[in-house]
Amino acid sequence: MRETVVSTPFGRRPMTLALLVSQVANKDIPDKPISKWQVFQHVREAREHLGASDRALAILNALLSFYPEPALSAKTGTIVWPSNEQLCARANGMSLATLRRHIAILLDCGLILRRDSPNGKRFARKGEGGSVVQAYGFDLAPLLTRADEFRRMAETIIAERQALKILRERMTLCRRDIVKLIESGRENSIPHDWNEAEESYRTIIAELPRKATKPILEQIEAQLETLRRQIINALDSFINAAELSRNESQSETHKQESKPESQSESVSVLEKRNEAALSLSTSLFTKTAQKPALPLPLVLEACSSLNGLAQGGEIRNWRDFSAATTVVRSMLQITPSTWQEACGSLGEQQAAITLGAIYQRSGAIVNPGGYLRVLSRRAQSGRFSATPMIMALRRTSDKPESPSAPCVEPAIQSGEENPADDIPISAALLRSLAQSNTLQAKMRRNLIQP
Template identity: 25%
Template sequence: MAFQHSSAALSLRDGLALSADTAKQPERHIVIDLLRQAAPLLGLKAPVITTLDAMLSCLPPQRTHHTVFASNATLSFRRNGISDRTIRRHVALLMELGLLNRNDSPNRKRFMRTNAREGTALRFGFDLAPLFNRLSEIAHLAAEAVRDAEQIAYLKSRIRALASKQLAEHPEDPLPHAVLKTLRRKLTIKELEALLQTLDQAVIETQIDVLDEPQHTAETTDLADSNGQNVRHHHKSTKEHIDKKHPVSALSVNDIVVACSEVAEFSLRPIRTEGDVIAHARTMAPMVGIDATTYERAVSTLDPMRAALAVWIVVKFHERVRSAGAYFRAITSGARSEGFDPYSLIRRLCGTAAQAWA
């Protein structure tokens, strides 16, 4: 009977059952990637994340709970032999951060007892439900941490360029030496901005580009045919610009939710407006491996709504895509971007969903 129950057909299982190999639950490597990106804001260290990864590896692929029953010996083996004391310390930190609940049995063993008559179960172990419940919040923190890291890298590069320029012009000036020495430390954005104010920024002012400028090239006067490849490049940009201005969508937000119902289930609030569609896409993007830089490039190449729909489509077909980030780049700014029309695809998906319900 136990074997028959565990291998029952999907149509006979509880609708709330979660599966690691379906779109209803992010895969383990995605959860770990989000935690690694959000680690600076969550206060997590790499060893603790690795211990959490070992716990996630003990969860079965299809389950109705998130409780880990593995012993400390099993976790130690999967963590390459760390001590019980280290595991206990990591568990305590995860509990403090609200990512794990510890349900101990009277004898400190980890196991489950079921009551078939009442349909209930007692589970004693490490409950990772808080982690899965906070995935949306962690995704926001991951995106924020990536933006902070990019800003820090930009400020460091700018400060280093300014200091090097001043040092070349005034070798006897002690300020550039002190600034370059300070950059060796781990600095926050505020500290870097304060350090930037101490330097003469006029020396590289002409090197700073505004990233939005390429978008306006489509509005300039067309060049003559004799300019060769450049004119073909601008002609293509003009065509894309016209398509962005006049999208033939005829789609409602409800159509999007119906076509990608699995994606909408991840949202913590109802999807009612286009703003909700875009906001949910920004939350889901890092959860499937689409980094902030790639997403912003898609927004500038297409428009916010088309880029958001691309994320919804990638998440819906996540099982069929080997690399979500690479596929997203391909359909938004790569080889497949020419024939990619998210509105048409959503309309087809909506029609398929309607036939399924008929």
């Protein structure tokens, strides 16, 4: 059964040119049946491009529910004739005025057509066998003729939505990386203008609108990615410098004392265990490097001997200071295990400051490596800080040493560590350390304890 191509509206509704074009465009219906709910799914995805509202789609869903077959086909007809009361009931109790308004929206979008009867009623005449001979109501033919158009439109919208979702996810990850990397760089005192990086980030985010389109998001995402790459490059440069310093310290030539002192078997076993454990510890430049407790100019004033070891004869920043202490470790024959233990107890920068202080008074220390191990173990129990050493060296840096002044030599030997061998900071501290026999005996017992 097929109706006439042109059907004028009933009552006072005029016959417009748009209505005529819509009816002519749907005169040739494809013979291939199409699932009515699949077509409805495509229309629902493309509703914004079609101009259809949610209420209008609810009415279209109700109209499709009156179609008896699961697939739309020209052979079985494309017209349904429900009354307004039935449509309102299946549209979740929609009012009659709202129903009429959204039916007009479906007509304007070209999703349905009107096939009005002479008196404006919706009904169907059936012939022999119950087949429909003539029907008046709403024609669903546009869903058949524009099915491919709706499918392509829906696929494009879904692809754009997925691309937009992926773009937003990349932006979210990029923003999180920038914020956390800036925070990490500040906490670890990595040389970079972090204030400028944060200001650039805030400027970029300020351009992000509340409802951004894909081109705007792509532009902002590119700016964020450029900023993130700059921050990562700054961190990579710092890490590479730290790795180079670590490799230099680990590749030092092993030097053994010509006259080693005899050690007890228990001390030797303990030292081997400590070195094995330290070899599995974290690298020289730990991920959570501690901030220096002292300003660099104050440290350089106390440890003036380090300036001659720096490249160019001047230490300008903490990186130059670390490079100078790398040379000091080689000169004082500090083993990698001893240095790693110091870094684990004090932190890399505090250990470098302590080593600089030891080098400043290296003439009064017999075994710098053993002395550094003692200080590291004190630091583990919270009984040592590099700050008093630097302040004492700073107070005595301008005072010339008396040739007749007794020099307190540390009693730390190759296998024995004595905490009384501290750097002569002041006379009172020297007397206190010289008289701490009880503390010395206690630490010796702890040292040889298996």
